[in-house]
Amino acid sequence: EVQLVETGGGLVQPGKSLKLTCATSGFTFSNAWMHWVRQSPEKQLEWVAQIKAKSNNYATYYAESVKGRFTISRDDSKSSVYLQMNSLKEEDTAIYYCIKMDSDYWGQGVMVTVSS
Amino acid sequence: DIQMTQSPSVLSASVGDRVTLNCKASQNINKYLNWYQQKLGEAPKLLIYNTNNLQTGIPSRFSGSGSGTDFTLTISSLQPEDFATYFCFQHNSWRTFGGGTKLELK
Numbered sequence: 001e002v003q004l005v006e007t008g009g010g011l012v013q014p015g016k017s018l019k020l021t022c023a024t025s026g027f028t029f030s031n032a033w034m035h036w037v038r039q040s041p042e043k044q045l046e047w048v049a050q051i052k053a054k055s056n057n058y059a060t061y062y063a064e065s066v067k068g069r070f071t072i073s074r075d076d077s078k079s080s081v082y083l084q085m086n087s088l089k090e091e092d093t094a095i096y097y098c099i100k101m102d103s104d105y106w107g108q109g110v111m112v113t114v115s116s
Numbered sequence: 117d118i119q120m121t122q123s124p125s126v127l128s129a130s131v132g133d134r135v136t137l138n139c140k141a142s143q144n145i146n147k148y149l150n151w152y153q154q155k156l157g158e159a160p161k162l163l164i165y166n167t168n169n170l171q172t173g174i175p176s177r178f179s180g181s182g183s184g185t186d187f188t189l190t191i192s193s194l195q196p197e198d199f200a201t202y203f204c205f206q207h208n209s210w211r212t213f214g215g216g217t218k219l220e221l222k
Contacts, residue, residue: 035211045152045160045203047211061210064117097159104171106159 002026002105004098009110012088016114020083022098022107029079030054035101036072036083038094039109048096051081066092088114118142120204120214128222129194137189137217139204144184148208151180151189154216155200163202164189194219 008020022034033056036048049072052059060072071084081098095109119142129135139149147167152160162171164180167187177192191198199221204214 037213043201044215045205045213047205047213050211063210104162109159 002103004100004105004107006096006098006107006110009096009112011113011115013116014088014090014114016088017084017086018088018112019085020096020098020110020112022081022083024079024081024098024100024105027100027103027105030076032100033102034072034074034081035099036081037097037099038092038112039097040091040094046094049083085112088112090114118145118206118209118212120206120212122202122204122214122217124217125215126218126220128220130222131194131196133194135191135194135219137202137219139182139187139189139214141185141187141206143209145206145208147183148206149180149182149187150205150207151178152203152205153198153200154203160203 003025004022006020006022012018031053033052035050038048039045048063048066050061051072051074069087074081093114095111097109098107121140123138149167151164153163154160163174163178167182168180179190181188199219201216201218203216206212
């Protein structure tokens with residue numbers, strides 16, 4: 001059974017940092033290109049970041065709205081992908097989903113709230 | 117950045133209706149357009165990939181068409197479980213979602 005489980009969300013003040021973890025199982029993680037997508041309280045979906053596999057030199061890509069503030073990374077030995085979020089803004093408030101997009105595998109999502 | 121505009125934002129329809137949802141890209145995205153369905157409290161689910169390819173397990177009443185900048189999702193005969201929000205998504209250049217169409221019961 002395929003599982004993607006996101007953890008690490010919560011309430012954080014503007015300007016602070018938070019790190020999300022997505023632990024996966026049930027598929028060959030080391031070959032997978034992984035993504036983070038978020039959904040705002042207004043239900044708008046936004047693609048956030050992608051990381052490719054080792055064979056693609058772990059290439060990373062980011063939405064303009066998070067470039068320079070967020071970092072996606074992975075640990076193939078733990079079948080996990082991460083999203084380090086720095087300098088958080090109120091507009092980063094959303095549910096964050098971890099996704100294997102080509103197979104349409106989604107996690108349950110984790111809520112991040114940025115508020116003073 | 118490529119902008120994706122969906123219309124209408126809300127569509128009221130009845131069970132058995134044939135409905136068409138629209139998605140327009142701000143520039144040519146070739147065939148790289150997916151459609152997702154999202155029900156309340158759930159993650160989105162892929163229905164159609166690369167314009168007109170039905171994802172495994174998705175009923176054949178769903179179909180997609182289009183090219184370049186204009187795309188459509190058609191549901192040939194609405195079923196009760198189809199009332200949901202639908203998002204288009206381009207993956208030709210970076211990745212962008214549309215704003216969604218909420219399909220509601222008339």
